[in-house]
Amino acid sequence: MGGHLNVNHLLFLGHGALWTIGLSLIALIGGGIAGFAIALARISPHKSVRLLSATYVQLIQGTPLLVILFLGYFGLAAIGLKVSPLAAAGASLTLYVAAYLGEIWRGSIQSVPKPQWEAAEGLALSRTQRMMKVILPQAIRIATPPTVGFMVQIIKNTSLASVVGFVELMRSGQIVNNSLFEPFAIYAIIAVVYFAMCYPLSLLSQRLERRMGRGMVNLAPA
């Protein structure tokens, strides 16, 4: 007990911060791939595919990430599937991010003006060609600002992985606090580190949004 914050503590926090970034990247990449599939499924010509993907999004968006995490970690362990904290956190965040990114990207794809779809069809492009060559290049422009904005949410949400014992920034703060017991100072440092990671992304998102300008489609905040 006692003692002061020293270099070792800071190194430990830095190590935690790296894992926060790592976990965010896992969630972004995993959730991005799954989210893209969700976005396409949500506008599929088959009704059953649309219904299934819409149900998935509704279920995930109606459940707290914390409960999904507990389900992945304690729940699976209880029925005999032992998973590591990293696997549980990575998988839960992927499922969670996929639902939100899927919705953001579906909105972006659908806000590509209708005449573009019709023109592509009039040029006898196949469905795949229309998507790849006409719609997606424009949708990516629309999707960029909200996606960058959502990355802030991903980074903040990785803090919940601390609850299942994954040592990222928040958890490393708790561990340091257990030896120093100066909760206010330590959590303030943790908050500053999170802010330093998130604020540049927030600014970038705002700037991108402004640069899109008035001529482009305006997306309502998610």
Place this chain on the structure above:
Amino acid sequence: MGIELDFPAVLERWPNFLGGAVLTLELALFATVLGALLGTLAAVGRGTHSALIARACKVYVEAIRNTPLLVQIFLVYFGLASIGLKLSAFTVAVAALTINVGAYTAEIMRAGFEAIPRGQIEAAEGLALSRVQIYWHIILLPAVERVYPALTSQFVLLMLASSICSQISAEELTAVANYIQSDTYRAFETYIIVAVIYIILSLVMRAGFWGLGLVLFPRRRRLGTAL
């Protein structure tokens, strides 16, 4: 080892689940009302002529929106304790959630204020409405009407985020689930049930806000959309 699911064993704890769900709704309700007030004040503050107040409001909004709720809850919890204020977990949870959702509300309300055409305010001035009248009838109410859908989804997200308050042992739904699963060793069934309860709660809240919107904004109902 085979997988055996036993939902009835967990479901017979339904009074605990119900109690947790009620507390979750209470948390959400308090934080929604207080957060809406705080957020509206912060949004108004950002638009004032006083550079100091505008700056303070901006710092508040950005600081909250760029840090995790879990860190904020711990800061409020230990911060208040370190200055000698011993408050119940419920009070701390409401305070932290209010501060959190206030910042998001402020951003949404600001978007609403910015969407009010300048000419409307000038017209109101031309009609010799008082400043208070202009703020209430020309700026605030139409702005809320415009951003109502965004506000309500933010409040549903807040209800879901209140699960994080289980970490400071506020006895809401997720905390109840943690307790039941450690008691019954049936974590999978417990969290499935809790997930279903949260989904029901969010559907109930959505329906409630939709109904409230019909009552509050009759014009919205007539036009089928905001102005």
